[in-house]
Structure formats: C-alpha cells, structure tokens
Amino acid sequence: MNAMAALADPTRREIVEVLLAAPADAGTLAHMFPISRPAVSRHLRVLREAGVVRSEIVAQRRIYHIESAPLKEIDAWMERYREFWTDRLDRLDAHLQKET
Amino acid sequence: MNAMAALADPTRREIVEVLLAAPADAGTLAHMFPISRPAVSRHLRVLREAGVVRSEIVAQRRIYHIESAPLKEIDAWMERYREFWTDRLDRLDAHLQKET
C-alpha cells in the first residue's frame, strides 16, 4: 500500500495518467512538467520503488510503463469499503448483478 | 483529490478503517494507536481538512464520522483507469453485466 503515498503527489498522479494512456521515456515525460528534468527523474524513482511503474531500457532511453499490481491493491482497499459510499440504489444494482 | 494525500499516511488509513466500521470519539481513537493523543488529534485534523471525516460535538466529545464524498472522488479517479488493470475476463464480465 506504499503506492498510495506515491500517488499522493499530484505530479506523480499526472505522470501515472500519462503512462496509462501510453508508455513514454523519461525525457518526454520530463518536458511535460514545469519542473526540472532531475525532479521528474526522482518522481519516476519514487513511482518505481513503489512498484507503480517499471522501466525498460532501449538504447539510452528508459521507457516507463504502468505496473498494474499496486493500482489493483489500492482498488482492492477501496473495494472493501465501497459499499459504504455507494448509495443504496447502486448497492441494490450491484447485488442484482451478482445474482445474475 | 487532497484526500489521497490524507490517506497516504498508514495511521490515517487505519483511522479511516475504524471509522468506516463505526463512528468514534477522539479519545477512543487515540488509545487505539501507539502514539500520543495530540498526534492522533492532528491526524484527525488532517482528515477533517481533507474532508474525509467530519466531527459532531456531543457534550465535551467530538464524534468522528466518515464523509463519503472524498472517498468517492478517489474511487472515481481509479474508475477512469480501472479497465487498465482489470484482466480481460473481468472486463468481459463487466461488459455483459452492463448489457443485462
């Protein structure tokens, strides 16, 4: 659940959104943000260490990809309590679908 | 999406789990954790300011409750990308249920 801390930062959340659309190399990611390249590099490291992304080396480039497991883990945490914030109609619906 | 930062801390996540089971007053919450009462009080403040919890005053007690909106917001963020980490079988299942 370390991934939650990784996603607490808005820049890192944006990086994840970009990578969910398509893999990208560090340089491309870097110039999408108004901070220095090393700053982005470190955000990538935090994401990497949390297991949220993985990098693949292609020549001098590092192509970053999303790793789904940690996102799944957060999703599973939410899942346990989802019924709490889902309103009754939605819950009924979910129940009926489970019955099908 | 400030709620994500609030939930980044493991103690606060535990507090949320406790409150999802049932509302509780500050003192009760405080002695569930191995840190001082003021430390818990401040965690509650962070959760309050992120809108994750709300407190109701009853005599000298503050009863804390979960506020569902911020959790819903995180859930919605996940929702946008859920299909990415859901395996194909699950996706097919979801699709068929939607058709029903």
Next chain:
DNA sequence: GTACTATGTAACAATATGGTTACATACACA
C-alpha cells in the same frame, strides 16, 4: 464556583519531501 474530563493548539525537534544545479554514466554514431 471548583474539580474533573475530553479535546484541540502551541512550540519545538527530527526527519522526509521536493525542488535546484552540477556531475557521472552509458549508449549512439560519425
């Protein structure tokens, strides 16, 4: 009013976070 209870805040210290610039490393290619 006084004493007790519950809780938030202030002040402080230690550590973590997120940014910067300068530097190191490694591959590509003429």
Next chain:
DNA sequence: TGTGTATGTAACCATATTGTTACATAGTAC
C-alpha cells in the same frame, strides 16, 4: 575514438510532516 544525447545521482536548500510535552478551552457535575 571522440562527441552528442539521455538519464540517473549527489549535494544542497527550503518547507512540510510527524512526533513530543506543555498549555488552553469548554463542557459536566458536584
């Protein structure tokens, strides 16, 4: 081999976070 390109790391700084203890505030109850 030498030069340019891509990227991570080191050193540093400012600010935020999280804990502590001491104190303030507010309600209860005799």
